Amino acid sequence: MEPLHALTSAPLDVAALVSAAAHAADQRAGHPGATGALSTFVGTARGRTAGRTVRHLEYEAYEPMALAALERIAGEVSQSWPGVTLLLHHRTGQVAPGEPSVVVVAASAHRAQACVASRYAIERLKQIAPIWKREVLDDGASWVEGATADPDDEAARAEARRRACA
């Protein structure tokens, strides 16, 4: 069975990850079929950026710290939405256009918590996980730089929650 939180250089199997999240949520609830909602977010590599063709993306992670960030996000989700089990898997290495780079599955008994938690988790991942993306184009490559990774920035956490609950 797939772990709930992982960085992997292998392709992400969305169906297998959704099943793994459902199974883990059922186990946590203590009986099979307890899960009634699986809210899945799949981020895929875009083949165009600013009008230019992307050959592929390359993801680099500081793996022990990135895994700790995924676990932290799952902990924040359990704190805010106690009935939700969260699966978070992120790719490393080369990802071709159209392929998944990240899969979030929030599993719970009912849809409302699952939907909010999955959005919150992807917003937080983008804020705090030490993972970097490099866009490789036909004529060069460049690092994408987004948020400054400070997990204790409460304003950032509040912004992720605001986006999730908007």
Place this chain on the structure above:
Amino acid sequence: MRVTVRLFARLRELAGTGEFAAEVPAAATIAAVWDEVVRRHPPLAGYARAIACARNAQHARSDAPVAEGDEIAFLPPVSGG
């Protein structure tokens, strides 16, 4: 004392290496480790304000002290997802 420096993404490319040992004075802070990194890899000068730091894979402030054998990482703004 000796610490291990880890650099990622743009910082790693600019330095030409993602991991190396650095010698810093006893009671040095993470900021002092960064100064040593920039001394060895001048293209990194000017990035100090844009980076986050970690000590042994945990977030740390630049004024935090370091100890012999620590792994000190410098992280450019992240872009996962």
